[in-house]
Amino acid sequence: MEFNCIIERESFQLNATNRSLQISNKSFSQKFDLSLKVLITWLFRENEISGFLFENLVVEGDGLNMKKLKKFLSGKVTFSGIQIFYFFYGEINVNKNKATKVCTLINRETKLKFSCKCFKKSTTGIEKIHKEIEILQKASKNGLAPKIYECFESTNCVYVIMENLERIKDLEFIDDDIRVFLYNLIQTIASLHKENIVHKSLKMSHILFTEENKLKLVGFGQANNTDIQNNEFRLDIFKIGIIMYKFYQKQNFQVDQSLDIPDEGNSLLQSLLEWGNDQPFQLNLLLSHPYFKFLKNEGIPLQIQCMSPKFKTQVYLDENEEQIL
Known part of the structure; x- marks a missing residue:
């Protein structure tokens, strides 16, 4: 301009x-x-x-x-004076080492709601903060992470203004929801790996949804996009397995280690926990596993546009046809 x-x-x-x-x-x-x-x-x-x-x-x-x-x-540069443009709206979630916190802000002009991640410069260091923001920006361009709108800086902190996403309680999931969720999660991690990014801190609290129920990841504090080792890719895949295990453990109210997951689900779980492929991009091969067979039986293609626990809506069959379940 x-x-x-x-x-x-x-x-x-x-x-x-x-x-x-x-x-x-x-x-x-x-x-x-x-x-x-x-x-x-x-x-x-x-x-x-x-x-x-x-x-x-x-x-x-x-x-x-x-x-x-x-x-x-x-998003290209950093601004000062965040209080001029935003005011505090929601509760503050502080991480364990008190280096970052996340809260909800309202834009003073538009009155729209946003999420804000605040980094404490003295604890995290400005270079590490910038690296995390840059990884977030790269992931968000492909719809894998929240969209970043603005970055602000004060004497003590850096603030990242992002789209406001929703957290869904995993206890609300039934078996069909778990399958759709895991399908989307594997897709998202596979896409992230193709962008040469490893998350390294994957867990339920770092998995959020847009209003259209599209899955996006947060919590990129440990993420890496340079000189990545294969074991870092495998860590993401292993953690998908941990999430799957915990889903079925809660669903069946089990406290021991034995699970009986339908449709060869135990085989998929074992593949995730023991993933030994040196080509992380082949993670998409897991999407053809028999565990996901019912998705294809319902006409859902390899690329699911969104998911919604309990009710799956706006499942696109092709460019000209839409089915509402």
């Missing part, structure tokens, strides 16, 4: 791309690479954005253009 701006009463042209921000006129030109390390403070006049401060550079311009620029830069 391009528009005119003012710096120290002199006219400039601002040009923003996905990778850089350039400010120039006939006698001066300066280009900045966009990254989460870039911190921008928005300036206001009569409750409307009138410009921004970057390092020691004060850039002013038309309010509508500045508002469009903020939207364009969201």
Whole structure:
């Protein structure tokens, strides 16, 4: 995007791309690479954005253009002043080491609800925080993680504004729901691995759903996307097996280790817990396991668009046909 701006009463042209921000006129030109390390403070006049401060550079311009620029830069750079744009709405969930917390915020302008993950910089470290956000962004582009809208930073914390997702209690699942859930989870982890990302902390509390019941993952604090070892891929698969085991243990009210899962489910569970394939991308082969046979009998294709515990809706058969169950 391009528009005119003012710096120290002199006219400039601002040009923003996905990778850089350039400010120039006939006698001066300066280009900045966009990254989460870039911190921008928005300036206001009569409750409307009138410009921004970057390092020691004060850039002013038309309010509508500045508002469009903020939207364009969201997620590409970091903003300051989160309290100007959001206010606290819901309860706070703090992780065990008190390095992060998650809460619900409301956008002051749109009144829409968002999830916010807050990182304590002194505990986590800014480089590790940025790495987690970058992995989240990569996963979210493929619909595997919550969409990231904006990133903010204060003296002590970094805040990531994400889409608000729902958590479903696994005790509400019946056998059919478990199968659809596991099918989606295997698909999601297989897609994540194809993007060269391992989650490493997979558990029920890190599995959420959109309003359309699409499964997405959170909890990427231990995730890795560089120099990945095969045992890291296997860890994700093993944890799918743990989740499957716990589902049936709760469903059957069992406390011992023996389970009798229908439709060769025990075979699938063993495959997950003892996965030894050095090619993690072949995880999709598990989707043809007899345990998932009933899904195909109901006309559900390999790519399930969404799932809903107890009631499966909007199951797409092909591009031109839809079946409501």
